[in-house]
Amino acid sequence: MPRFPESRDAWRTEAFAQxxxxEIACLGPAGLPLAELSPRGGYADFGxxxxxxxxxxxxxxxxxxxxGLFYTETVGNCGCGDEPMVENGYCELRLRIRKATAEAAFxxxx
Structure with missing residues (x-):
């Protein structure tokens, strides 16, 4: 389960959103559920x-x-020959951060 201690500590300050x-950007591929939300069945370019x-x-x-998460998605087998297609993706997630532990769930x- 990811933790967001800096965000929890910044709650109710101007620095919270930033x-x-x-902290979300630092999660890496395993920390974001983009693959499950991908409408085209591709995979997200987590960079x-x-x-x-x-x-x-x-x-x-x-x-x-x-x-809101903006990302790029590489979609294979799009009928364009051997080249995969890269498209922009967007999804909205709800994040709950427990104040006591800073543990978060998407x-x-x-």
């Missing part, structure tokens, strides 16, 4: 992920954050 986006905070609220023992937004 800190969270930086090109950019996060943006869409909104954040405090809910009891957690901070709930709606996050879920797809409806």
């Amino acid at each position: 800190t969270l986006c930086r 090109a992920v950019t996060a943006t905070v869409l909104g954040a609220v405090e809910e009891g023992d957690s901070i709930r954050v709606n996050v 879920e797809a937004m409806p």
